[in-house]
Amino acid sequence: MISNRSQSIPISTVPAVTQLAIECLTEDRGDDRRQRRTCCGCLESIFNWMPVIFIVGLIVYSYYVYVWHLCLQNMRNHSAIVLGVVLFWYHLLLLMFLWSYWSSMWAKVMPIPAEWSIPDADWTRLIRANGLEERRHILSHVARRLPITMCDQNGVVRYCGQCRLIKPDRAHHCRICQRCILKMDHHCPWVNNCVHFHNYKFFLLFLIYASLYCLYVLVTLLLELHHAWGFDFDNVDLNSLQTMIPIVLAMIFTGATMIMLGLHIYLLLLNRTTMESAHAPMFCVGGRTRKAFNLGCCANLCEVFGDRWYLWPLPVYSSRGDGLTFPLREGSISSASSADF
Structure with missing residues (x-):
């Protein structure tokens, strides 16, 4: 005689099954989040x-x-020499423009050295600190051997909570690049990169050659338009329209690039970044000032372009310094020590 025994799941296995189901759901949700993050x-x-x-x-x-x-097409009636000269200067300016643009775009953002990182033990103490004075004491201890002169508005050592490091002078955290940038000027969407210590020279040359390129195109187009049609707009045809559109574009971009170039030449001669122009940096000794890094026009120029004048027109690295420390204007402020904070 065969007995009918009911098939049931032991009670002891229920938590395991439930846990397995939760893990499967969590894993699926994690995959969904990863897919969304990848898509975004x-x-x-x-x-x-x-x-x-x-x-x-x-x-x-x-x-x-x-x-x-x-x-x-339109300059075939000119001599070969004239045409050759026009094309030579056009391609030379275009080459320098593209070279400096490429260098600005792909210049590597150098990492801040490990000695500027906040140790794990100090970081734990910092996030648990109660009050400004305790944070000041912790950060002063961490930065006691670092060459810094700048501080935050409360007179405390500047640090980055996302990168977990002490910020060198003139360094800032870029939310787009998601890292701290040495001597950060600004994040430029036109080069899809930060303008910083290691590519500021390239960026200036990019603006210079872009302005010269646009101006050269504009002037030669206007001269050819005057030569061909004498600015007689009653006889405008398709060919002249194909010339007029680039003229309008050249006017717009010549104006835009020259305005940007003028602004950055002004900042260059003052040894000031765009961020420092908008918000004056704070120093532990001397307070808030925009003049601390101004060494004079010639010295400021050499800070960015370097001491070898023959490299100035070329988008190759030749700047002074390491991006971590910067010479200060004589008599402006003094170097900081941990006792100053």
């Missing part, structure tokens, strides 16, 4: 590269109109 990261990356794609598209369009339409 791709969209953000595409969005960040859009200004660069726009600039490259304009360069390709201007090259087609200038070289093919203007020089090889």
